[in-house]
Amino acid sequence: MEWKPNREDKKPIYKQIADYIEHGISSGEFPPDSVLPSERTLAKELQVNRSTVVAAYEELQALGVIERKKGSGTRVSTDIWGIAHKRIPNWGRYMEDGSFLPNLPLVQRIRTETQKNDLINLASGELSPSLFPTSQFRTILSEVPFEGQLGYDHPQGNELLRKTISAHVKEYKNIEIDPASILITSGAQQALHLIVQCLLKPGDAVAIEDPSYCFSLPIFQSAGLRTFLLPVDQHGINPDDLVSLHKKHRIRMLFLNPDYQNPTGTVLSLERRRRVLELSSEFGIPIIEDDPYSLTSFKEEVNPTLKSMDTNGNVLYISSLSKIVASGLRIGWVIGPPQVIQRLADAKQQVDFGHSVFPQWVAHEFLGSEYFSTHISMLRKQLKQRRDEITSSIKDLLDSQVEYFAPEGGIHLWCKLKSSVNEYSLLEESMKNGVAFVPGSVFGSRKGYVRFTFGRGETTLIHEGILRFAAALKSIQ
Structure with missing residues (x-):
């Protein structure tokens, strides 16, 4: 065997060996029922430990491309072509090679x-x-006639719901926005995914809170972004840390959860909010404000959102009904400049042709009713x-x-x-x-x-x- 593993490659040697043999099986170099070298022989030939070859063979056996029998050695499986002589895909390899990473x-x-x-x-x-407004939803579903249409809706989401959200954020968050600047999404998670995929490119540097929910999301790594951490204290992030990061890494986007932050529960102070907005304007860094919790204030006082304080259009504002109404409703939204919203809406259309009409209708009825404030x-x-x-x-x-x-x-x-x-x-x-x-x-x-x-x-x-x-x-x- 002339091939040798590359010891400078980040891929483990046993995986390199498994990949090489699998490629040989696919190309016909190692035909079905042919005998492969013994563990000891192959280890000596490749100058690796026998345990490394054992691990490689175990992986190939798990994929079903080789058979190992005591006393008979290791052979290429005769069943890899399956019924009607069709090759079985190596699903393990496909899952490993996919660009969209799995959760931890x-x-x-x-x-x-x-x-x-x-x-x-x-x-x-x-x-x-027990905190879901189940009885109110039942009332809406039984007493309010559905008058929407069942075809594909507006690319940005149902117009009635966007008007309702526009009124909602004005009343509760002091955000004045036209419905044309709103995109309905499948919760905040999809909103974050669309922003990352549409507005950033591999190699871009982004800043996230430490600790934060964003740290657990593989979407940043899947997109090839470089993430840098901003420590969170009892008053949120320190804007001076953002200055230092930007000087070193040219931060392209800042992700913040200012109110009752996940996981710390802290609130970004008003003074720091003002400073973050100043830095955003000074450096031209867009802010992604994720606001799932501000309405849960136990003191019934909603802090001014970054979006409500933003006079330059630097903030993309994300919110949803997941954390305050029902997670299974899957209603979220992004608020931002119309051209950005249209770009995100185009991407969402490519993924799912827009949000389902029924949860949008229920959300419109619930948000626009007296049920919401009571809830x-x-x-x-x-x-x-x-x-x-x-x-x-x-x-x-x-x-x-x-x-x-x-x-x-x-x-x-x-x-x-x-x-x-x-x-x-x-x-x-x-x-x-x-x-x-x-x-x-x-x-x-x-x-x-x-x-x-x-x-x-x-x-x-x-x-x-x-x-x-x-x-x-x-x-x-």
Whole structure:
């Protein structure tokens, strides 16, 4: 075998060997039922450890392209062509080579585990079902006739809903905007994806908060962006840090969650908001303002959004109904300059031909009715009650072991563990005990933190959830 692995390549050597043999099988160099070199022989020939060859052969066996039998050696499978002599695709390779990256394995694991009914869910970043306006939706669906059309709607979303959102953000957020400057999206997640794909290019430098929800999103890495972190303190990011980053890396876009930030629950101070807007204008850096939580203010005072303070059109404003009404409704929106909105709308059309007419109709009816203000009032009271329940439970059960910041809105509690523990071992033990949380490292560079979502946990189960977490923490210390 003349081929040799490239030891300077970032790809593991066993994968290089597996790739080479698989290519040889595809090209016919190694035909079906032909015998491949033994592990020991191939290891000697390629000057690698035998365990490296074993790993390569195990991967090829998992793909179904080779067969390994004790006493018979390793052979190319006779079944790789499948029925009617058609080659079976190497789906593992396709999944590995795709440009759109998967979620972190830990995130996937948490999402799978939280589907179990016997597990107390303090991990999922959403409201509990008891906080959804289910009865109001039933009333709308039963009493209000649907008068929309069932074909493809306007590329930017239903016009009636965009008018309703325009009135909504003026009343609640002091944002004056024409419906032509609004795009309806499938939640805030799609809005972020469209912005990244349409307005940035591989190699661009972007700044995100540390910690932040954005840190866990693979969309930045999938797009080939360079992400730089802005530390978050009790008043949000420090604008001076943005200046330093921009001088070094020429920041092309800034992503912020100013109100009841996920995961810390902090609020960007008014003074810092003004300074961030000044820097945006000075350097020409667009700001992506993600605002899922501002209406949850326990004090019923909504802070001025960056968009409402923006006089130059530098802010793209994202919000949704996911965190304040119902996550399954999948209604979000982007507000920005008309030409940008049209660009994003064109991309959305290429992906899904526009949003479904039914959730848009329900959202229009709900947002434009008296139901909405009543629901928000209820939500604030319920979330504050849950916040108080989780903080009192932590004080009773974990007071000497955890530090936390009690937010005045939002749905998350950010906790620092006073002792040094492996947060992944803690998660495993916690899930064995029947409670889930999210390790802090999912959200950024800091170690020794955990995030509890009190908005997802039912009030009657929060104390029990913290009790189970405390037992898990004790068992691994």
